[in-house]
Amino acid sequence: MSEKSALILALIDSLPCLLVDDLAEWLPLTAQLINTIQDHSMRKVCADRFWDVLSNGEMDVDRANFCGTWWSTRGGREL
Numbered sequence: 001m002s003e004k005s006a007l008i009l010a011l012i013d014s015l016p017c018l019l020v021d022d023l024a025e026w027l028p029l030t031a032q033l034i035n036t037i038q039d040h041s042m043r044k045v046c047a048d049r050f051w052d053v054l055s056n057g058e059m060d061v062d063r064a065n066f067c068g069t070w071w072s073t074r075g076g077r078e079l
Contacts, residue, residue, distance in 0.1 A: 005042040016058045020066050
């Protein structure tokens with residue numbers, strides 16, 4: 001595991017603690033950072049964890065609703 005991937009995983013783990021308004025900035029940034037990881041296996045670990053945080057119930061209702069909207073209509077799927 002590289003320092004970069006460890007920092008990205010820490011960022012992903014902090015997403016449920018952010019204000020909903022801040023998610024608008026941090027979700028695309030996180031997705032872009034994941035795509036910069038050179039090691040394919042670590043990129044997959046980070047992407048899987050990102051998806052896990054967004055979809056497994058770690059977010060409260062308001063954050064989960066925003067994440068669903070971001071994923072479906074604000075470019076999250078493309079990132």
